[in-house]
Structures are given as C-alpha cells and as structure tokens.
Amino acid sequence: MAIRLSTTGLVADNGDFTHSLLNFLDCVLRGVGQVMLQGNSYAGLLFLVGIFCNSPLFGLGALLGTGASTATAMMLGTDRGQVRAGLFGFNGGLVAIALLYFLEPDALTWGCVIFAAACSTIMMAGIASLMGNWKLPALTAPFVLTSLCFFLATARFGRIESTDLLPTAGLPKAVTVEGVVTASTVVDGLFNGIAQVFFQGNVITGILFVAGLLISSRAACIAALAGSLTGLLVAWGMGAAEPAIRAGAFGYNSVLVAIALGGQFFVPGRASAAYAVFATIATALVFAAVSASLEPLGLPALTLPFVLVTWLFLLASPAFACLQRKTT
Structure with a gap:
C-alpha cells in the first residue's frame, strides 16, 4: 500500500x-x-x-x-x-x-x-x-x-450531574473592576484566548494551537493572535475582571471571528482586514451581552457570539463595495 x-x-x-x-x-x-x-x-x-x-x-x-x-x-x-x-x-x-x-x-x-x-x-x-x-x-x-x-x-434528568463550571442560574449582576492587569496577564490571556476555543485554559496548549495554525495558514495564525489580543484589550478597557482576562474568556470568540472574516470568507485586503478588526472588537462586547443574557438560565455563551457576529457581518457585506466574498 x-x-x-x-x-x-x-x-x-x-x-x-x-x-x-x-x-x-x-x-x-x-x-x-x-x-x-x-x-x-x-x-x-x-x-x-x-x-x-x-x-x-x-x-x-x-x-x-x-x-x-x-x-x-x-x-x-x-x-x-x-x-x-x-x-x-x-x-x-x-x-x-x-x-x-x-x-x-x-x-x-x-x-x-x-x-x-x-x-x-x-x-x-x-x-x-x-x-x-x-x-x-x-x-x-x-x-x-x-x-x-x-x-x-440536566434540570429534568436526575442522573446527569453538572460540574461547578456550569454557570449558576440567576439574574446578572454588575461587576466591579477586579485585579490588576500586568504583562503576565496579557501574555497568559493572549495564548489562553486561543486555547479556550477548545475549552483549554493552558498557555502551552495555546502555543501548540498557534503552531498548528502556522502550519496550515500563516494568515490564520496572525488573525488568531490579533483576535485574541483584541478581545483581551477590549475587555481590559471595559473593566472586565483580571482573572477572566487572564483565562482568555473574552478572547476565543474574537479569535474565531478574526480567522473567519480576516481571510476565510473575504478576499484579503485592507478593507477586509479593517472589517475583521471591527468585528473582533464587537465580538468582545457581544460575548459580554450573551453571557449576561444566558445567566438567568444557567447557560454558558460557548461560541454563540462568534456565530452571531460572523453571520451579521457576512449578511451586511454585499452592501459594502470594498469587500469581496471568496467563491467556493
């Protein structure tokens, strides 16, 4: 053979x-x-x-x-x-x-x-x-x-037990700025944001993911790093808690949006790059909104922000002459 x-x-x-x-x-x-x-x-x-x-x-x-x-x-x-x-x-x-x-x-x-x-x-x-x-x-x-x-x-099946990682159902509460963001926070958050695409909170795992992206597509690798960093910076600027920033909670949806809109679905160029950056910034805000809206049900946001933002920006793209969708 x-x-x-x-x-x-x-x-x-x-x-x-x-x-x-x-x-x-x-x-x-x-x-x-x-x-x-x-x-x-x-x-x-x-x-x-x-x-x-x-x-x-x-x-x-x-x-x-x-x-x-x-x-x-x-x-x-x-x-x-x-x-x-x-x-x-x-x-x-x-x-x-x-x-x-x-x-x-x-x-x-x-x-x-x-x-x-x-x-x-x-x-x-x-x-x-x-x-x-x-x-x-x-x-x-x-x-x-x-x-x-x-x-x-799980609320109706007594033999399926959830872990303490599943959010506790309750009305969303406003949070205060917690912790001090340091260089270590940024580095950990950058790679954790990529690792969290697979629910992995591990910097080494994030680095291996970056290596995998680099082997497949240099553009995707750059987009992933840029997306994670953008989500992190937006969360920091908006006053998210330092542990959440370090864990990459605000980065992984932005990573996927950056890869999708930064080269996967649009012909690469300045306009598509700017469009992708705009989308990744919006994604961090959408993540916070989706997380808060699902909190009363005790549900995590998962990659729903990625799906919603990507669909919206793809639907809007025909109105913008500077953007060109890739043909499949």
Whole structure:
C-alpha cells in the first residue's frame, strides 16, 4: 500500500482496510482542524496534541466526538468531499469536550457524548441547508444548539450531574473592576484566548494551537493572535475582571471571528482586514451581552457570539463595495 503526504494530510492509494482506516483518521484530524476553520490534518493533529497536553480526558473526548459525528455523516451518505474536509466532524468534537467540561464524566455522560456528537451531524445538515439560502455557513451553530439543549435537559434528568463550571442560574449582576492587569496577564490571556476555543485554559496548549495554525495558514495564525489580543484589550478597557482576562474568556470568540472574516470568507485586503478588526472588537462586547443574557438560565455563551457576529457581518457585506466574498 502506498501512503502519500499531501499539503493538508494523508492520502492512501488503495482500497483495503488500512486505506479506509487512514482516510477516516485523516477526516477526523481535518475535523479537529476545522474548529478553527482549517481543513488541514496536520493542524488538527497539533490541536489534538495541545488538548491532550492539558487534559487527556478532553483529548479523548475530542477524538471520540469528532469520530462519532464523522462516522454518522458517512453512514448517512453525506457528500464525501464535505466529510473529507472535516466539515461534519468539528461540531461533534466541540460538543464532546463541552459535555465533558460542564457535566460529570461518568458512564452516562460518555453515552450522551456519542449520541450528542451524532446529533450534531443532523443539526449541521439542517442548519447548513437553512442558512444556505442566505449564503451563510453553519459555523459552530450545531455545536452551540446541541450543547445548550443537553445543559438545559440536566434540570429534568436526575442522573446527569453538572460540574461547578456550569454557570449558576440567576439574574446578572454588575461587576466591579477586579485585579490588576500586568504583562503576565496579557501574555497568559493572549495564548489562553486561543486555547479556550477548545475549552483549554493552558498557555502551552495555546502555543501548540498557534503552531498548528502556522502550519496550515500563516494568515490564520496572525488573525488568531490579533483576535485574541483584541478581545483581551477590549475587555481590559471595559473593566472586565483580571482573572477572566487572564483565562482568555473574552478572547476565543474574537479569535474565531478574526480567522473567519480576516481571510476565510473575504478576499484579503485592507478593507477586509479593517472589517475583521471591527468585528473582533464587537465580538468582545457581544460575548459580554450573551453571557449576561444566558445567566438567568444557567447557560454558558460557548461560541454563540462568534456565530452571531460572523453571520451579521457576512449578511451586511454585499452592501459594502470594498469587500469581496471568496467563491467556493
């Protein structure tokens, strides 16, 4: 059997079992990479290494969730090109990590992880079909909706226990400026903002994610760093608590928006760069608003701000002659 290395992943050249297994693994790795809009299995591999470096539990969850959602898409006869690109894997991977992060990782939760990841494939197909009418990508909306559904369901299922990381339901309260932002805060917050895309609060993990982005796309790497820094600075300027800034809470949605609008969906140029910067600034504010609005339900914002801001800015783009959407 011949195995070739392409610029984005593995390619096996015959039709035996090993070929199928390698191609499935390649799809899974690309799915992990697509969390940051990178259909590159090398980037996905480094993302996985970064997750395992911080938490073997979450690393295993990312593999299982991405594998389950990818396998579901294959069994249902989804377009092979989209499956190969990892487009039916990344939401399942995020769902798995979210459930393991916010729910106690017992046997029942692991069963929910597999089922929820499979459901995200159905959700992905449905949202992609709906949003296709407006030429909008599904992004991580399937992950957000699937995860929030499971978190809400915990209120009626006594055997599904949440961790203390799930927000406590209650009316939002105004916060005061807490802590002093130092150079250490900025450095930690910069890389944690990238790591938090996968719910990982670890600077080394963030650095590995940056390396994965750099392998896939230098422009995406720069955009991610700029997005994380922008979210951090907006949060600092607005008086967010220092621990939240250091943890990267205000950065990860801005990271995704910067990658999406800074080169993924628009032809690169000064106008698109300025548009992306404007969007990343808005994202930090939207994150605060979404977090406060979901607090009475005891739900986290997840990547909902990224989805809302990206959809809005893509919908608005035809009105601006200086912006040019990429053709698929």
